[in-house]
Amino acid sequence: MKTSTLMVFTLLFCLVGTSISSNSNVEKKSSKRSDELNQSGLEFFVHKEDINTKYTEYASTTFKNKLIVVSSKKIGGLGNGIDKHTNEPFSELFCLDIDGHGNVSNPLFFSRIINTKDNEGQVSFSPDEKTMYFTRSSRENSKNYKLYKTILVDDTSGNWTDELELAISNDDYSIENPHVTSDGKQLYFSSNMPGSIGGYDIYVSNIREDGSIEQPKNLGPSINTEKDEKFPHTSSDEKKLFFSSKGHQTLGGFDIFVSSLSNNTFKSPRNLGVDVNSPKDEIAFVFVNNDDGFFSSNKIDGEGSFDIYRFKANPIFQQLQGIVVSDKNQPLSNTTVLLLDEEGQEIERQITGIDAHYSFKVKAFETYSIKVLKKGYENFESTFSSFQIDDDIYREILKLSSKVTAIRN
Numbered sequence: 338m339k340t341s342t343l344m345v346f347t348l349l350f351c352l353v354g355t356s357i358s359s360n361s362n363v364e365k366k367s368s369k370r371s372d373e374l375n376q377s378g379l380e381f382f383v384h385k386e387d388i389n390t391k392y393t394e395y396a397s398t399t400f401k402n403k404l405i406v407v408s409s410k411k412i413g414g415l416g417n418g419i420d421k422h423t424n425e426p427f428s429e430l431f432c433l434d435i436d437g438h439g440n441v442s443n444p445l446f447f448s449r450i451i452n453t454k455d456n457e458g459q460v461s462f463s464p465d466e467k468t469m470y471f472t473r474s475s476r477e478n479s480k481n482y483k484l485y486k487t488i489l490v491d492d493t494s495g496n497w498t499d500e501l502e503l504a505i506s507n508d509d510y511s512i513e514n515p516h517v518t519s520d521g522k523q524l525y526f527s528s529n530m531p532g533s534i535g536g537y538d539i540y541v542s543n544i545r546e547d548g549s550i551e552q553p554k555n556l557g558p559s560i561n562t563e564k565d566e567k568f569p570h571t572s573s574d575e576k577k578l579f580f581s582s583k584g585h586q587t588l589g590g591f592d593i594f595v596s597s598l599s600n601n602t603f604k605s606p607r608n609l610g611v612d613v614n615s616p617k618d619e620i621a622f623v624f625v626n627n628d629d630g631f632f633s634s635n636k637i638d639g640e641g642s643f644d645i646y647r648f649k650a651n652p653i654f655q656q657l658q659g660i661v662v663s664d665k666n667q668p669l670s671n672t673t674v675l676l677l678d679e680e681g682q683e684i685e686r687q688i689t690g691i692d693a694h695y696s697f698k699v700k701a702f703e704t705y706s707i708k709v710l711k712k713g714y715e716n717f718e719s720t721f722s723s724f725q726i727d728d729d730i731y732r733e734i735l736k737l738s739s740k741v742t743a744i745r746n
Contacts, residue, residue, distance in 0.1 A: 374588075375610020376724075377595045378702035379650040383612055386631075388433065388441055391641035392425055395621035395633035397459040398516075401494065403432040404441050404625065405460055406645065420456060420479045425642065427476065430457045439629045439647050450497045451487070458482050459621070461517040461524070468548050469497065470515040470524060484512040484526065486548055503550060505542070513537070514568045514621075517544070518575050524550050525569035525578075535563030539580055559603045560596060567591070568621050578603060581620045589616035593632060597703075599679045607702065613648065624650075655723050658696040659733040661689055661709060668693030669711055669737060677706040699723050699731075709735050 375381075388394070392410040399405065409425040420427050430447035446452055451460075451471060456479050458472030467489045472482040483506035490496040506512055510530040517524055524544050527537045530553075538561040542550040560566060562584025570579045576598050581591040585606050592614040594606035613619060617635045620643065624630040628650055633643040657676075661669045674695040675686045684705075687695050699705060701723050709717040714737040723731065
């Protein structure tokens, strides 16, 4: 039975061009990708929103299940005046309803306390939504944004108090695009402060218990370039950083990229591809849940200036499968096979049956480890990277070495 089973699997792997050896072998069966630039591991479906105007609109974050948007459209007296740097009215904050399908509607002023006759920039909230970090620039120096903190009065939905300009702000440089991580422990932002690698860089600061922030840390050359990097946004598990850049491989202007964070190190950024990016500028990428979100662009099909686009991002899954064999090429049943993430955390484990087969669903453009445990055999571990997309199948044969038993005299 073992011999016939081995013959079946040997034939299977020979047909795909893989032979059994002392090390693991990977054969990749890949179909043609429609977007060679997209190496994000996500498939995007993009729709332009109906609320766009000829003025600038871009998303910031959510608050009490509403989308907070920065816009320069004129509404009432607060829209008076034109910013000489943008040739648009000074920007304000709006909140929009989000329905069950991700559509937005009914734009209203976010707060008459926070909105002023100056430029209001992006905002971000602590996880309990009681502390808000926001940016604002004055009419006299509209290109220079400063960072503020304010507190929500208990039992109110919009009574903000104790507004405080944070010490990091400065008349000589700008602080923009604040983003608080889902655990509330860190604040990301972009700035052209002294020490930047070039133009605007992305920084991160730890948030103290009182809401103040520690000395910012530049994310370094893996993220920042000699050109501009802006609009940082982390995934809910804080393992991905999305941001806009002019300095990495772009289609033109700002493109949106993603970088994986592993062992406190950011990996090389990957472009989100042509379903999102264009020869124009793409900015302000934000998720509002695990799959849906918004970004803005001045694409040529827009209403004018920057428009909001809604996206749905579906993870691209692949299949890792194979058999476990001994150093004599015999299938090994009752063997434990573990799939680990890049930081060594267990994702899934399987125990092989009589056919010695294992099969895992993996995400595209991720790095994994495979660990194999079997009594009487040396532990086996190898690294696996899923660098193909479009439902690729990776086939890997794992060969275990028998433990050498000492001979007693």
